[in-house]
Amino acid sequence: MMWTYLVLVVLAMVLWGFYISWRASRLDRLHNRLEAARTALDLAMVRRSSAAYELASSGLLDPATSLLLADAVRRAREVGQAERDLAESDLTQALRAVFGQPGFRKELEDMDGGPELISEVEAAAQQVFIARKFYNDLAARTIYARRRPLARVFRLAGSAPRPEFFEIDDALPDGDGPG
Secondary structure, eight states, X not given: OHHXXXXXXXXXXXXXXXXXXXXXXXXXXXXXXXXXXXXXXXXHHHHHHHHHHHHHTSSOSOHHHHHHHHHHHHHHHHXXXXXXXXXXXXXXXXXXXXHTSTTHHHHHHHSTTHHHHHHHHHHHHXXXXXXXXXHHHHXXXXXXXXHSHHHHHTXXXXXXXXXXXXXXXXXXXXXXXOO
C-alpha cells in the first residue's frame, strides 16, 4: 500500500514537472515568435520608407511636397527605437498629406511610372498595418502568458524583456484606413 502511494506521488511530480517544462517552452516559443514578428515589422517599415523615398525623389511631385516627404522618410530612418513610433506616425501623416492633395491620383496615373509608385506605396503601407497588428497580437499573448501565476511563481520567462506594444498611426495614405 505504501509503495502505491509513493509511486502515485512520484508520478504526480513527474507529470507536474512535464507541465511546467511545457509552459516554459511555450513561453520561450512566444518570445521567439515575437522577435520574428518585430523583425518583420521593422522590414515592413523600411520597405514603406523606401517606397516613400522613391516617390519623393521621382520628380513626379512638386518640390515642396517632395521635400516634406523626403524629410519624413529621413527622420523615420535615423531615429532610435525609443522615438521610432513617433517618426513612423509622422511618415504616415506625410504620406496621407501627399495622397490627400486634390487630383493627386489622377495626375500621377497619367505620368510614366506613376501608377506603379502609387501601388508600391499603398502595398507597403498595407504591409506595415498587417505586420503591426500581428506583432501587437503576439505581444498581447506573450504578456498574458507571462502574467499567469505559474509563469510568475516559477519565473518561466527568465531574463527575457517584457514585450512592448508598437502603436503608430498607420492608416493608408488615402485616410480611409486599411483594407
